Amino acid sequence: MAQAQPVRTTPQPDPGEAYLLPGETYTSISHTIGDVPLVALNKTPKGWFVGFTVSFILLMVFLVSVTWLFMKGVGIWGINIPVGWGMDIINFVWWIGIGHAGTLISAILLLLNQGWRNSINRFAEAMTLFAVACAGQYPILHLGRPWLFYWLFPYPNTLGMWPNFRSPLDWDVFAISTYASVSLVFWLVGLIPDFATLRDRSEHPLVKRIYGFVALGWRGSARHWHRYEMASLLLAGLSTPLVVSVHSIISLDFAVSQVPGWQVTVFPPYFVAGAVFAGFAMVLLLMIPVRHFYGFQSYITVRHLDVMAKVMLATGMIVVYGYFMEVWSSLYSGNIYEEYLLYNRLNGPSAIAYYGLLFCNAIAIQPLWFKRVRQNVPALMVISVIISIGMWLERYVIIVISLERDFLPSSWEKYMPTVWDWSLYLGTVGLFFTLIFVFIRVLPMINIFEMRMFQYQETVRLHLKAHPEHEESGHESLTSHSHGASAD
Amino acid sequence: MGQIFPRNANLLARLSIFAAVLLIVELTLILTVYFRSNYYRQINVAIQQPVPYSHQLHAGTLGIDCRYCHVSVDKSYFANIPATETCMTCHSQIRTGSTKLTVVRDSYATGQPVSWQKVNRVPSFVYFNHSIHINKGVGCSECHGKVTEMPVVWQPQAFFMGFCLNCHRNPENFLRPRDQVFNLNYIHPANQVELGQKLVQEYGVMPKTQLQNCWVCHR
Numbered sequence: 005m006a007q008a009q010p011v012r013t014t015p016q017p018d019p020g021e022a023y024l025l026p027g028e029t030y031t032s033i034s035h036t037i038g039d040v041p042l043v044a045l046n047k048t049p050k051g052w053f054v055g056f057t058v059s060f061i062l063l064m065v066f067l068v069s070v071t072w073l074f075m076k077g078v079g080i081w082g083i084n085i086p087v088g089w090g091m092d093i094i095n096f097v098w099w100i101g102i103g104h105a106g107t108l109i110s111a112i113l114l115l116l117n118q119g120w121r122n123s124i125n126r127f128a129e130a131m132t133l134f135a136v137a138c139a140g141q142y143p144i145l146h147l148g149r150p151w152l153f154y155w156l157f158p159y160p161n162t163l164g165m166w167p168n169f170r171s172p173l174d175w176d177v178f179a180i181s182t183y184a185s186v187s188l189v190f191w192l193v194g195l196i197p198d199f200a201t202l203r204d205r206s207e208h209p210l211v212k213r214i215y216g217f218v219a220l221g222w223r224g225s226a227r228h229w230h231r232y233e234m235a236s237l238l239l240a241g242l243s244t245p246l247v248v249s250v251h252s253i254i255s256l257d258f259a260v261s262q263v264p265g266w267q268v269t270v271f272p273p274y275f276v277a278g279a280v281f282a283g284f285a286m287v288l289l290l291m292i293p294v295r296h297f298y299g300f301q302s303y304i305t306v307r308h309l310d311v312m313a314k315v316m317l318a319t320g321m322i323v324v325y326g327y328f329m330e331v332w333s334s335l336y337s338g339n340i341y342e343e344y345l346l347y348n349r350l351n352g353p354s355a356i357a358y359y360g361l362l363f364c365n366a367i368a369i370q371p372l373w374f375k376r377v378r379q380n381v382p383a384l385m386v387i388s389v390i391i392s393i394g395m396w397l398e399r400y401v402i403i404v405i406s407l408e409r410d411f412l413p414s415s416w417e418k419y420m421p422t423v424w425d426w427s428l429y430l431g432t433v434g435l436f437f438t439l440i441f442v443f444i445r446v447l448p449m450i451n452i453f454e455m456r457m458f459q460y461q462e463t464v465r466l467h468l469k470a471h472p473e474h475e476e477s478g479h480e481s482l483t484s485h486s487h488g489a490s491a492d
Numbered sequence: 493m494g495q496i497f498p499r500n501a502n503l504l505a506r507l508s509i510f511a512a513v514l515l516i517v518e519l520t521l522i523l524t525v526y527f528r529s530n531y532y533r534q535i536n537v538a539i540q541q542p543v544p545y546s547h548q549l550h551a552g553t554l555g556i557d558c559r560y561c562h563v564s565v566d567k568s569y570f571a572n573i574p575a576t577e578t579c580m581t582c583h584s585q586i587r588t589g590s591t592k593l594t595v596v597r598d599s600y601a602t603g604q605p606v607s608w609q610k611v612n613r614v615p616s617f618v619y620f621n622h623s624i625h626i627n628k629g630v631g632c633s634e635c636h637g638k639v640t641e642m643p644v645v646w647q648p649q650a651f652f653m654g655f656c657l658n659c660h661r662n663p664e665n666f667l668r669p670r671d672q673v674f675n676l677n678y679i680h681p682a683n684q685v686e687l688g689q690k691l692v693q694e695y696g697v698m699p700k701t702q703l704q705n706c707w708v709c710h711r
Contacts, residue, residue: 159520160520160524161654162527162528162650162652162653162654163652163653163654163657164652164653164654164655164656164657164658165653165654165657203496209496212496213496213497216496216497217497220505221497221501221502221505
């Protein structure tokens with residue numbers, strides 16, 4: 005569509021401040037982002053093949069681990085009594101936490117009208133879905149008889165019984181299935197206009213038909229846009245409570261019990277903050293290489309990384325507050341078991357995990373107070389890796405240290421993960437990255453139409469900054485052109 | 493640019509929404525009905541036995557007590573299948589030449605048991621104890637039906653967990669006096685609930701809250 009080129013601006017933003025580097029046009033946006041999934045197979049970057057192959061091998065490790073698990077049962081893991089929850093639940097909580105950043109970016113930041121989310125929301129939402137897919141494996145696999153997982157749903161059964169609605173483990177089922185389905189729908193709805201762009205830009209007739217099929221007949225008419233906007237607002241409204249509810253409910257798996265160190269009232273907010281914290285670390289961990297290899301530096305700018313680092317710092321500090329509250333609860337409880345838990349964390353056989361967690365989540369994030377660190381890409385990469393490890397250790401500390409030494413010293417037992425615990429974990433990492441690589445290859449990893457809109461808004465904003473006298477007409481055109489062309 | 497889909501693609505797209513919803517509803521319905529069906533559970537299907545033994549004749553017409561053959565039913569969790577020797581207590585004298593009894597006589601001679609086929613099955617993860625039920629006043633016919641009218645025995649109803657719970661939730665609706673347990677023609681009186689509550693007290697049946705615990709049947 006012949007859209008007039010936006011007003012030229014004289015002032016150029018500072019590269020460290022801009023959410024979109026200058027020089028991008030509607031066409032350049034459609035081409036750079038849209039061409040990644042459209043290039044012919046033999047022109048796919050070699051790095052992609054390398055990454056995909058490695059991930060796929062790990063996915064096969066997953067297959068082997070699950071097969072062996074189904075043949076032998078959960079006895080192949082390191083779990084014992086009293087440590088009935090081991091790496092299965094650690095990894096479950098870890099993965100599901102990672103997903104939360106995507107939902108926060110796509111829902112809450114949309115409602116708060118944060119334009120900068122446009123360049124990262126697609127990728128972050130995909131990450132959410134894939135992380136939830138990985139997380140969802142564990143609760144099913146850790147069942148003694150995983151093929152009966154559907155017993156968790158209140159379906160018309162012959163048992164004469166409902167699932168136990170008083171159990172947080174059943175709330176999990178509803179929380180996660182709702183989360184997965186709403187996230188999936190939100191993500192797919194957001195993809196429709198971009199599918200149309202890909203349909204219009206692709207040359208191969210089969211590819212055209214596939215994208216055309218999923219584009220659901222999108223023509224970019226005003227009515228389409230109106231409905232699209234309404235649908236995405238509604239879905240954002242639906243997703244917003246999920247950002248908070250899902251991990252709150254998962255924290256209740258612990259908080260509702262009587263195990264020392266689990267029944268702490270700060271758990272729900274502390275878990276949610278931890279989830280967003282871990283999630284943003286994972287977004288950075290994925291975005292930094294992608295932006296580097298695909299040359300998206302002008303869409304995902306240093307400023308984006310800066311802002312995400314700020315979110316990480318803020319949520320990280322909430323998590324640190326949670327650690328203080330855990331210590332406080334132990335000391336203030338006047339309960340010998342709670343007090344012993346603190347002693348056990350500091351001096352017990354797994355104390356190293358607790359110190360590691362304090363280092364990773366409390367100390368390693370402190371450099372983020374400085375802008376120079378927040379805008380330093382390698383530093384962010386390192387900190388994100390440390391945070392991901394730290395959040396894994398947090399779940400290890402909460403689950404394993406509490407269970408290893410519970411009420412009766414005679415039943416104390418050390419937990420040692422076996423090779424199958426690790427292989428299943430590696431396997432889900434493989435599942436995650438296989439999905440990520442497929443996603444990168446077949447779908448536009450940045451939201452094309454929102455970037456076009458954002459390009460327009462940024463141009464107008466910069467123009468108005470330079471020429472305040474155009475204020476009135478500028479506002480008008482800003483609202484009436486809220487979306488650019490459906491395709492170039 | 494030409495259109496890549498024909499005009500009726502819109503209609504198909506809309507119809508597919510209804511089709512998807514219908515498919516889910518139908519699938520749920522079909523599965524629900526199928527897994528409850530007597531066909532799937534092999535209910536009311538007579539199981540062929542190696543010997544043409546008739547419960548109708550022995551337990552019905554001749555009136556032999558259930559416990560004459562199933563000796564352990566009121567003493568053990570397991571209601572035993574009688575040994576060949578039990579058959580021979582009578583058949584060493586009666587109908588000694590009958591061809592229908594060849595298998596039994598051979599078994600007696602060789603010591604190789606008759607391979608009776610199991611009719612009533614509960615899953616392996618269910619611990620079902622016959623003696624406790626018999627001794628607390630649950631009649632045979634509550635689960636096994638009128639065996640006295642079956643020439644070849646079949647399972648008359650599915651042993652769903654819901655079936656067990658139905659009684660474990662309200663035992664007073666089903667209990668009968670102990671002397672009526674082996675009476676397969678017993679009819680519950682009009683004041684069953686009143687009588688049942690009395691029997692619950694008298695026989696010391698577990699309180700309902702405990703009777704419904706998982707560990708009662710799953711150990």
